Amino acid sequence: MSSPTHFALQIPSVMSEGLRVQERICELMEALSYTARDVFAMRLSLEEALTNAIRHGNKLSEEKVVSVDCDVTENRVCVRISDQGDGFDPFCLPDPTQPEFIERPGGRGVMLMQTYLNQCEYSDSGRTVTMVRERNSPLPIVPE
Amino acid sequence: MSNDRKIDIEDVNGVTVVRLLEKKILDESNIEALGQELFALVDVDGRRKVVLEFKVVEYLSSAALGKLITLNQKMSAAKGKLVLCCIQKEILEVFMITQLHRILTICDDLDQALDQF
Numbered sequence: 001m002s003s004p005t006h007f008a009l010q011i012p013s014v015m016s017e018g019l020r021v022q023e024r025i026c027e028l029m030e031a032l033s034y035t036a037r038d039v040f041a042m043r044l045s046l047e048e049a050l051t052n053a054i055r056h057g058n059k060l061s062e063e064k065v066v067s068v069d070c071d072v073t074e075n076r077v078c079v080r081i082s083d084q085g086d087g088f089d090p091f092c093l094p095d096p097t098q099p100e101f102i103e104r105p106g107g108r109g110v111m112l113m114q115t116y117l118n119q120c121e122y123s124d125s126g127r128t129v130t131m132v133r134e135r136n137s138p139l140p141i142v143p144e
Numbered sequence: 145m146s147n148d149r150k151i152d153i154e155d156v157n158g159v160t161v162v163r164l165l166e167k168k169i170l171d172e173s174n175i176e177a178l179g180q181e182l183f184a185l186v187d188v189d190g191r192r193k194v195v196l197e198f199k200v201v202e203y204l205s206s207a208a209l210g211k212l213i214t215l216n217q218k219m220s221a222a223k224g225k226l227v228l229c230c231i232q233k234e235i236l237e238v239f240m241i242t243q244l245h246r247i248l249t250i251c252d253d254l255d256q257a258l259d260q261f
Contacts, residue, residue: 105210
């Protein structure tokens, strides 16, 4: 089994760069024999978080970067993603499963992250998200 | 944007069976290209009976869900019908968590999907 890994980097506000980070973290998880379910959960969450940071936070600005700090250990994966945008209030997002919002094409990313992760916490006025997925987590709990 | 086709199309007794070809429907340019191909089925080709087969799809993001919702709305507005089928367990869970299984017609397999028309 591979040794635990930590890395920190900054990427430009380009979607393809976000995808590379996503791939790197998922490969680290696979190298540490995380289950397909754990990797699925983290890949989905990373896609949402990096899209939020690059597109909605930094608005694809060439002058802004996204910071990624990743810690993959035997028991958990912790990723912190920060953008340089205006931030947002994660508590003010409408529930996308409610009838008045369910037909909207967007607005599901944060809800999915919160469902698939053991920890999904925003700080710095919504510019930073800290995501934790524990090995063999039972999440998500799927409603009937 | 890639010129690679994102879908394969087959006509089965008057129903358009659309097979998604990408394992990962994640990055934005791919999703945008997929959306354009799917919307053209309704807007350009005038298809009104469509089955979307997810057999090979292993990952999809919320942006991809958005395209499916828009496609379903376009189909409903055109008085057509969209049915999704052959969805892997992990992806099906995404539909259930987001409650989209309530507004989209989802079948286990292709035969069941074709029976919806």
